[in-house]
Amino acid sequence: MGRISTLVLIGFGAFFVTLAPLLRFWAAGEIVSAPADQFLISRLEVKDARYFSPQDLKVLTGDLDIIVTTRGDVKEADADRVVWDEATVVNDVTNSRSLIDVTERRSAFDRHSGVGVNCCGTSVHKSPVTIEGQVYKFPFDVRKQTYKVFNATARKAFGATFVREDTVNGLPVYVFEQDVPPTRTETRALPARVLGIAGATGDVRVDRWYDGKTTFWVEPVTGFPVRQEMRRHEVLKTQDGVERSAAFVGTAKMTERTVGELVRKAEESKDRIGLLRDTIPLVLLAVGVVLVLVGVVLGRRPAE
16 A cells, blocks of 8 residues: 555544544534524423412412423524523413413523523513523533522522432433522502402502422433422512412422423433444544554555
8 A cells, every 4th residue: 555545544543533532522512502493382280279360359279281382583593592482371270261371581591501691682571681590401411519590480590409319201310409589579559358458448569479499300411401390489468568368379390291302302412412422432533543553554564
């Protein structure tokens, strides 16, 4: 084999050997990221929820069906960030009340780390909001520590602490819990008679206070939550700080169908990362070493 062919073999081999760690330690994280064209419909259920119904001007108890539609704004995405719009619709199945609550949320976040980015009209209920902490996903290679996670109801980020390992549909996950302290989220006017305030007439101003606990089951390689459970405790208090009524009390849990879909997506992403981080770099390294060795051996042969 000629000298040029030998150098070509060695050159290709060296290239593959160099490419292997680059793909292993850098390219995998760049290639596998949150999608700009996200589209997902998630469903949650709440059993025996108690909520104040503006339509009935009283507290109702019933089972709720929650539909969350998340859609990516591709035009606002770039190499570093994605922008997702979320619409949540709550229906009362027990009392045949549709659209008892409708909320909107617009979030921008780093497509690799999952950390919030303030741009592109980020908002909650169409009101501008400053986003901080993790949004929708945890970082790749999640650690057993505390992460700040943005809570859309309180419009602030609070710590989500690692509590244990678990499995969801056979998929190993890390479990994090986030506690949100009592936070005032809204002020509105309601008839005094509705709130049972003796001797008062007309409307009175009440504050809506929220506290709760969110549990995340997170696939640690990808950082994607595959199950969520949200315990919400919201009450209405008059300006003197006295609790007058429940606003929303209940625990929302993802349906098994939604969990199954999230697990499937996480497994696919995890497999792609494994392919990019482990399988392909190993093959490239092996082929590169072989090509270099073959080139060296052939180069030492005396010319015929």
